[in-house]
Every structure is written in C-alpha cells, then in structure tokens.
Amino acid sequence: MITAEEYTKLNNMRFLLPMNLQFFADDSGGGEKTEEPTAKRLEDARKEGQVGKSQELVTAGMLFALFLSVKVFSGFIVDNLMKAFPEIYGSMHAYVVEEPNIGYPIAVVRTGMVRILLACLPIFVLAVFMALGVNLLQVKWKPTAKPLQPKLSKISPLRGLKRMFSLDKLFDLGKAIIKIVLITYIAYNGIIKDVDKIKIIYELELWPAVTYICNLIINIGLKIAAIYLIVGFADFLYHKWKFHKDMKMTKQEVKDEFKQQEGDPQVKGKIKSKMREASQRRMMQKVPEADVVITNPTHFACAIRYDKEVSKAPVLIAKGADYLAQKIKDAAKENKIPIVENKALARMLYYNVDLDSEIPEELYQMTAEVLAYVYGLKS
16 A cells, blocks of 8 residues: 555656756757867858858848939839830731731730830849849858758758757847838838828829839838848848857867867877987988087087088088987997087087088187197097
8 A cells, every 4th residue: 555645756757757958968069169260160161151141231232222223213214114115005006906917926025025124224233233242241252052052951850940949030030020110110101101192193194193102112112221221230240249159169179170280299299209210310320420529528419520522611410419419429439430528619519500501600710620639630
C-alpha cells in the first residue's frame, strides 16, 4: 500500500519530461564571442555574400528615383504617351476600316510597346542607377555568386524554425508595422486634405484633371519615400550592428585562424630550430677554412678568413656565443687554426658583423693587427 502523498508524487511525475539543455546551447561553440572579427574572417564572409546592408534603403532609393523621375520628366512621359494615341488610333482606322490587315495587331502592339518603353526609359534608368548607387555606398563593389548557390541549410526545418523566432524577424515585424502605420497616415492626410477638390475632379477638363491627380500622387509618393528612407537608414544601422555581432569570434576561433594563417607555433618553432641547426652545421663546416679565431675568451668566438683574390677585406665565416663559441674553438684546435684572445674585437665582430660579410672599415685596424700577428706566427 502507498500513501495518498506518495500517490500524488507519482501522479505528478508522469508529466515530467527529460529535456536536453544542449538544444538551447549556442551553435558557435568555443565559448562566448568576445573578440573583434579579423580581416580574414570579414573577407571570407564577403566572398560568401554575407554583408551588413539594408534592402529597405535600396527600396527607398528606388522609390525616390521613381517619383522624382516622374516629376522631372513628366512632360517627356506625357508627350510620348500622347503621341502614341493618334498613332495607334490612326493606324486602326487605316488597317481595320479601309484596308483590313491581319498584321495590324502586331503593328499596334509594337508601336505601343516602343512608345511606352521610351516614355518609361528615364524611370528605369534612374531607378537602376539609384539601386546600384545605394548598394555601392553600403558595401562597395565586389560581386559574388555564392548567395545564389543552393545550400541544404537554407531548407532545414530546424534552422527555418529558429529564424522564425529570431531577433531579425522581430525587428522586421516592428519595421513592417511602423511602415504600414506611417504610410497609411501620410496617404490619408494627403487625400483628406484635398478631398473637396477630388470630389469635383470630374468637372475639370482632361489635362488639368490628369495634372492634378499626378501631382497629388507624386507628392504623397515622395513623402512615403522619405519615410522609407528613414526606416531604411535605421534598418541599415541595425544590419551593420547585427553583422558585426555575428562576425565576432571566440578566443578559440582566433587561435585556430592564426594557426591556419601562420602555422602551428610549435611546428614553426621546430622548423626554425631545424633551420638554425642546419645553418650552424654549414657554419661549422667553414671553420677549418679560417685564418684565425678571435675569442672573448669564454663567451664569444669569431672565425675570420682573408683571401685577397676573393674579397677586399677579411670575411666573418663563423661566430657563436657560449656553447657554440666552445664548439668553434674546439674545431679550430682540431684543425690547428690559431686562436687569439681579443675581448673588444670579438664582442664587436659578434654584435656588428653578419655571417659571410666583410669586416667594416672601423674594424680594419684591429683585425689587421690580429692577422699580422697570426701570419708572423706561421712564418
């Protein structure tokens, strides 16, 4: 038998479901993104088509281009449209009434399309240039086809569900609500202000009525474009901030990228060590060719060779400190090369002269004295 309290606990436990908290973990891995994005990361993102830009700003620019071109080129547009009517209706009488011709529909369509395209050409050109200009101002010129390539991640249901409840979608929702409210308010005020004129528009002649309606639409359209511009600028700032935030890196990502670019520090250290050892071996092989080894006597050793036919001045063919200096001295003893103690000259040769380089003029006198001493011993 179980008590009523135990029965209640067991009954409640049926509704407890195990939950894996990793589902809510950050996808980035490697810790919190606290590091500024590197130039390589930004360049890679650019190649993938990931940039911080606002499509709303492009739309605002195109709206301005549309209404400005209509306002500026209204005479040109109306003139071409007005010319299209007599051409179309004149040809209709000629081809249908006087000489019926099956090619008439094609001719009418062709004439009408040419006139309409010619009338709308300023709008199209200005809109295209405005769209390109706004995009270039945002992200500069570097086209890529990567965003057009199909990716399985784009059709992933889980990723799609995650995007539905993301900060971007909440921002887009708020932006859409603001646009609807402001555009409705502007359109309503623009119409209600002239509602009395609109009511009697049928009493006006055709051309004044068309002119009035066009001006009303253009004025409202420019105000709406201005609203789009404000919203687009706010959208641009948000996307720039969001892009920078997404591009931030964890400390581990910075380390991994550094390893990819510069190589593993341990591997590089081993390579440098091997190269240093190889250089030392080549240097030690030249010690038997030396005329003299100048020492500190314990800390430094520098091997000098002088051949009048090869160089104008003595050449430093080997140098070393401490352990390497001792190896140079041992090699000199094995090959019966004179070892001369000169503390000042040994130190200056070690710090101021590169391997396989001629002795500078400042050290000619001191080096010549040593060589003279050595040549005197040989004679």
